[in-house]
Amino acid sequence: MxxxxxxxxxxxxxxxxxxxxxxxxxxxxxxxxxxxxxxxxxxxxxxxxxxxxxxxxxxxxxxxxxxxxxxxxxxxxxxxxxxxxxLISAHTNLFLEEAAAPARPTGEAAPGPAELMAGAAAQPQSPQNADLIIFKNLKPRKSTLDGFLKAGFTTVLVAPNRGIFQGQSVIVNLNGEEPGPMVVKNSAALHLNFTTNRGGYPSSLMGTIAYIRQSFLDADHYATVQTFYAKNLKGMKRPGFDPFLEALIPYLKDRKPVVFQCNNYEEIKRALKIIEEFKLNAMLTHLNEAWRDSDVLKKAALPLLVTLDFRPPNGSKYVSQGEDLRKKAEAEIYPANAANLAKAGLKFALTTFGLNDAATALKNVQTAIKAGLPKEVALKALTIQPALFLGLAQQLGxxxxxxxxxxxxxxxxxxxxxxxxxxxxxxxxxxxx
Amino acid sequence: MKKRITLFLLVAGLTAGLIFAQAKPAKVIAIKGARIVPVVGDDIETGTIIIKDGKIEAVGRDVAIPAGAEVVEAKGLTAYPGMIDSYSFLGLQEISGVNETVDTRETGRINPQVRAIEALRYDSMHIPITLANGITAALVAPSGGLISGQSTLIKLYGWTNREMSIKASAAMQIEFPALRGGRGGFGGGMGRSGGAGAADATRLIAELKELFNKARSYDKRKAFAAKIQTVGLPGFDETSEFLLPVIKGDLPVMISVHSDRDIKAALAFVSDEKLKAVFYGVEQGWKAAEELKAANIPVIIGSTYDMPPVWEDGYDQLYRNPVLLNKAGVKIAFSSSSASVAWNLPYHAAKAAAFGLDKREALKAVTIYPAEIFGVDKMMGSLERGKAANIVLSDGDILETRTNIKKVYVDGRDCDLSNKYTELLEKYKKK
Amino acid sequence: MSARFMRFWSAALILAAVSLPAFSAGGSLLIKNGTLLTVTKGVIAKGDILVLDGLIKQIGPNIQAPPGVTVIDAAGKYVIPGIIDSHTHIALNGTNEGSEAITPEADVGAVVNADDTAILTALSGGVTMVHTMHGSANPIGGPNVVLKMKWGKPSEELVVNEALRTLKFALGENVKQSSRTILPGGPPPRYPQTRMGTNAIIRREMLKARVYMEEWDRYNKFKASKTPPKLLIPPRKDLRMEVLADLLRGKMVARCHDYQATEALEFMGLAKEFGFKIQALEHAWEAYKIADELAAAKIGISVFADSWAYKMEAAEGIAYDAGYCAKKGVLVSINSDSAERIRRLFNDAGKTMKFGGLNETEALSLVTFNPAIQLGVDKIVGSLEVGKQGDIAIFNEHPMSAYTRCDMTIIEGDVYFDRAQYLKEREEAAKQAQAPKKGGRP
Structure with missing residues (x-):
């Protein structure tokens, strides 16, 4: 009281x-x-x-x-x-309030499955939010701030979390409830996730991959046409403006960082293919199956933002071969992810991505240490390493x-x-x- | 048993007796020179079967052929009793994806009043195809809900549904609530009766018990009111009314049940309610084999063309389950659990044989065991004197895919084996 | 009990996956004294097969094992080429890009999932290779991929690059969304909703692809010329059109889901009109009605043995389809299209002996050599021949018998499924589970 x-x-x-x-x-x-x-x-x-x-x-x-x-x-x-x-968490979805679902007129019965289906199909969310600057959506709350600060986190990257091209993240210091003064770096990176667009295109992962590739191809073409136009202002028909493609150009052409969320082992390789194809300056995030192939990551030599979430991804063979194996995987195999990466000589940052609270993240760091992660590596992975990856080593870490x-x-x-x-x-x- | 046969004759007489009688002249047929697998008793390397009045008159090595008998030369062929499919949707389902042709599942959860026989499409395209593979009888079951309705046991030859009926009502079909919520693992689970959580299942079992209690009290009140005219009759209650044959032990229940936990719960349920029961599905029966044996509950194996319920059971569990149940002394029978590929029945049995079931036991589990389970073993299920002449002549082991069925007799009638497959084939052969 | 076994199993696999080099040359083993059903070279009643570094080195009697090569005793057993499933959807993250009618850019090769336990299921049925396909939700689906069932290996090592590049088409009820209820206020129905529209939309896309190809041809020509125009802007690269261009250039072949005879004939007409090749029709439940036309056009079919009457267009799918067409000279394969049926393809092939009167070898070839031809890999797999890859399955009884069981599955000389070992481990696990538990964490 x-x-x-x-x-x-x-x-x-x-x-x-x-x-x-x-x-x-x-x-x-x-x-x-x-x-x-x-x-x-x-x-x-x-x-x-x-x-x-x-x-x-x-x-x-x-x-x-x-x-x-x-x-x-x-x-x-x-x-x-x-x-x-x-401490720095290089990937979070903090302070993002979900848009409230449209309220049902009172007195009406709950929608039946048919209505829900129609509703879901009628309003596909946009897969292309590349032009979304997530700073605009920040709604910091004291309780969230307290939770992270109590666990020792003072800086987080807040990434958007919807769609395939999710938008551009912001890095903030947890110094108050006013978004403006919090910002350390805006439009820090462009975030991509291998997800689908329910009720619209692309509705499958293979569609998503094609969609990502086509988008970068289109951005490249868009940039080419713009360049032509810049040289031929007189005599060339003005090309159409496309905010989505426009937003992609700095990431495709000027090496601003693109963060690929790799929810499982296969997605790491899928991301690497796209990164290679378009020569992107990329980082990988989530990565709790990174341990399954450190060689491929070593070769890629990209910044790795590794989550402290130890739950095996859906569809993993550690989930689909019975409950015993799943439990063992969550308790023993996945917590050794970071330790394995460290052993392989890979540089990585640890993140709280996918976890609801920082306290769990901190507890999971201990579990990772028990699984063989050297303490000093863990500390670096939450301080100077993310600062280096995010281009903030002069200021933080x-x-x-x-x-x-x-x-x-x-x-x-x-x-x-x-x-x-x-x-x-x-x-x-x-x-x- | 005599009572049942009389009843059956009565029903047949009421409905299609005339056609029946006309179509079946009282002639004598002698199947000569066949290898005979009577199923009950020893195989006969070369022997003769005499059919008279639709029944088997004699089976043996040295059987005299009566004068005037129509002789069927069956050298090189093997005679088997017609097979029995212990769970199918024959006649209730034509094209599974077209709702207009599907009558397997009534809406609502409690439907003891619905009877498969009354919707049986006797000219279903699937029935002649099934018959052509040597299956002469099948249980046809409604499904879904908690009490799905009354299944029927039919022979696969006849001009009307009632003519085909062996037992108009064979069992009360109950789908036992699954305690295990969902059935994850191995290939995404089996998609049956999943979804209900444990709490839900407990509530549903309680509901089921309450229905039986209510029926018993309904029965008592009816009996008392019948005795003492001054006592008012209980108000008509459809569910109780149609559960009466079940609580009186005249109609067995067939309980669809899958996981070991549910099987044990179902065993407790039938024991508490003192029901005459057969279990169907029973995918994890091997984990409760001793209990099933102790309770003397026969088991109808669901389709082996399915994935094991959980990963931990092992890839071969649906093939191994009948083997282990049989080993434990549980009486088993195979089923197609299908309409369109009910003709695959023998291959489910063979599949279990591939994984260790004695071949003879596999054969029994599609002939005499189902006959015993459905209480018609005096009438069918083996080639024995006095039984209905349901006989299959094949060019090989009847459980083998490469075997061809040459002739099928149902009640001594030489069946027309043409069917939709052969008709379309013949049509396009002419192209 | 068996859970513990599975743990062991998985742990063993993890170790295997880690210790294997990225590009393994394949294993070596000698299978002795089996009945060899070579499919293409007859039956050898008692013979040996030597696999060295993944390839079949020698077939014949009394082969001596080179030092260090494992010997597998197959006495009394049947040795066959690994089973090939010409049409499945396993080992993928997602099957259909069903949002739009035309999605050739949606390549299932991009979403191979080596973690899918259906691979183990396939192995337990002697399957060594699958053609895993885009679904049938749209007239033009997407490219498919051929995989070996190398459980435990990374996805890229499963891909069979030698195989033909195939593009999935689909016709009929799925494509016209017959089972979809159009709801008031919901999205409008997707074009096409008829078989007329289906044919028309495929034709439209082929015409579009032709324009696309010409546009690029022109651009490349101008670019190469000595005096290119000043404003020579490259055309937009369109992944959708790129795939169709590959089909029209003959770099890919079509695999088309169809049920009814008319739609099959009309699709054949489209192929002729635009000059692309149909490698096989999928399901083709009415192929027996047009067997002569298929044989003449050298178009194969990939069908079920007996799964029929599940929808209107499958109502005339008679079990004679495969056998009858095979007798008529159509290249037929039996497919599973299912993660369950895949483990009993041999049973399904056996049914064509009853329906269609095929002999053992003809029936067996429906799930071995014929699908290999359909996938363009018959030079490397599909039969037991010297020089081919050591993809082999061993059965206890003749694989066309209903009493048969797969006992071992081998890919490129490496054992991926061994029932005897499986049973041994299961028994040990059961013993362990029965032993009194010691203290400590479970």
Missing amino acids: RVRQWFYLLPVFLLVFAISWSAPADVGPTYAVRNAKIVPVTGPVIDKGTLIIRDGLIEAVGAADKVVIPEDAEVFEAEGLIAYPG SLEPGKIANVILTKGELFEDKTQVDKVFVDGVLWKF
């Missing part, structure tokens, strides 16, 4: 602070975290160190006796705590001066059973749970 009351007051506090911070220069607070064990990820561990945060950035990191604490700093005594860079001050302080080492996240700084501001 007491906690709840405190929560009610929270907006009031935030409001007060917000006003006081929105001074002309918009300068953020200064903090000194003193006497913590510091795990910068990119450098050696500092057993007793101090970390200075100023105005959203890390100002200094170093041994406690070397770093001078500025006079204006709010000091946190962090003896017994460990400082890590905030480690504790280095000049980087964004996304810092977590934990009681106990990360990925241990009883470890708790004690404090979280996002963009240099202490998060209030």
